[in-house]
Amino acid sequence: MSRATPxxxxxxxxxxxxxxxxxxxxxxxxxxxxxxxxxKVEALQAGQPGCLGQGSPPPELTxxxxxxxxxxxxxxxxxxxxxxxxxxVGRLAPFLRPEQRIVHGAKGLCEDGRSVSQVVLExxxxxxxxxxAGPVEPADLWRGSACAAVIAxxxxxxxxxxxxxxGNPQLRLYGSLDLAGVEAGGAMWAPVxxxxxxxxxxxxxxxxxxxxxxxxLVEGGRLATARGGQAQTLAGLAGIGDWMRALLEDxxxxxxxxxxxxxxxxxxPDKEGAQRVSTLVKLAEQYGIEMPISRAVLDVIDGRSVxxxxxxxxxxxxxxEVD
Numbered sequence: 001m002s003r004a005t006p007x008x009x010x011x012x013x014x015x016x017x018x019x020x021x022x023x024x025x026x027x028x029x030x031x032x033x034x035x036x037x038x039x040k041v042e043a044l045q046a047g048q049p050g051c052l053g054q055g056s057p058p059p060e061l062t063x064x065x066x067x068x069x070x071x072x073x074x075x076x077x078x079x080x081x082x083x084x085x086x087x088x089v090g091r092l093a094p095f096l097r098p099e100q101r102i103v104h105g106a107k108g109l110c111e112d113g114r115s116v117s118q119v120v121l122e123x124x125x126x127x128x129x130x131x132x133a134g135p136v137e138p139a140d141l142w143r144g145s146a147c148a149a150v151i152a153x154x155x156x157x158x159x160x161x162x163x164x165x166x167g168n169p170q171l172r173l174y175g176s177l178d179l180a181g182v183e184a185g186g187a188m189w190a191p192v193x194x195x196x197x198x199x200x201x202x203x204x205x206x207x208x209x210x211x212x213x214x215x216x217l218v219e220g221g222r223l224a225t226a227r228g229g230q231a232q233t234l235a236g237l238a239g240i241g242d243w244m245r246a247l248l249e250d251x252x253x254x255x256x257x258x259x260x261x262x263x264x265x266x267x268x269p270d271k272e273g274a275q276r277v278s279t280l281v282k283l284a285e286q287y288g289i290e291m292p293i294s295r296a297v298l299d300v301i302d303g304r305s306v307x308x309x310x311x312x313x314x315x316x317x318x319x320x321e322v323d
Contacts, residue, residue, distance in 0.1 A: 197258020
């Protein structure tokens with residue numbers, strides 16, 4: 001594998017990061033995949049079949065644990081959970097240049113309530129930041145299945161650059177200038193996915209699924225507006241378009257966590273998901289907005305039964321459907 005300076009670097013060798021890096025490399029981009037997992041990096045460097053889930057690593061892919069080498073690329077993708085972003089950006093900062101671009105794919109906010117883009121902008125010299133969001137599954141991307149996503153940044157030049165760079169007949173990319181709104185949609189994924197699992201695990205009527213998504217759309221819109229975004233953004237791929245996956249697929253870890261909580265309230269198997277829901281509820285209190293679905297999910301995480309949580313939601317005063 002070549003050690004030429006990469007054009008693109010993906011940080012994080014989980015399912016999403018590995019699939020994204022392999023897909024970029026297969027398209028001919030010199031791509032680095034950075035991970036602190038030495039054994040995985042060594043497997044990729046050796047070209048071991050199956051280390052990317054299927055197939056062998058493309059020749060343009062360089063796996064590395066070398067932070068300085070990885071940081072040299074013009075375009076950096078962060079494919080790691082929000083709670084690790086501040087630490088990674090702190091390590092990257094000495095090697096970064098203002099003209100570089102950083103794009104993340106995180107669904108959720110950091111524990112202190114900041115978005116990933118805020119952490120990046122506050123933690124390093126890079127000025128152009130964006131997010132890749134939507135119902136894209138790593139396996140689908142790597143298999144070559146048709147999918148769609150949205151690229152968001154307040155800088156139209158970055159949106160257009162990324163659409164040109166990443167878009168192809170397989171991946172249809174839409175643009176958005178509403179970074180805050182798109183990140184709000186990702187932040188709502190945890191309570192929505194858990195609630196879907198709770199509905200299924202609690203034996204609730206299937207018709208509650210569409211009710212959940214439409215009311216989450218209102219709830220997410222309030223969050224987006226409070227954070228300087230636009231409520232209408234949540235009606236796109238970063239919001240309800242992504243959340244629909246929770247109804248269509250039951251393999252997501254957060255959906256599974258919701259099912260487990262329906263059986264044993266107070267015993268959440270996904271601690272990071274629980275933290276993300278807790279962060280949303282705290283922000284709702286801080287902003288003075290109503291987020292009853294997120295509150296109900298947190299109540300179940302804290303030990304309330306799904307039936308009681310649903311009864312609490314159903315007893316709330318009803319008003320006009322749209323704020």
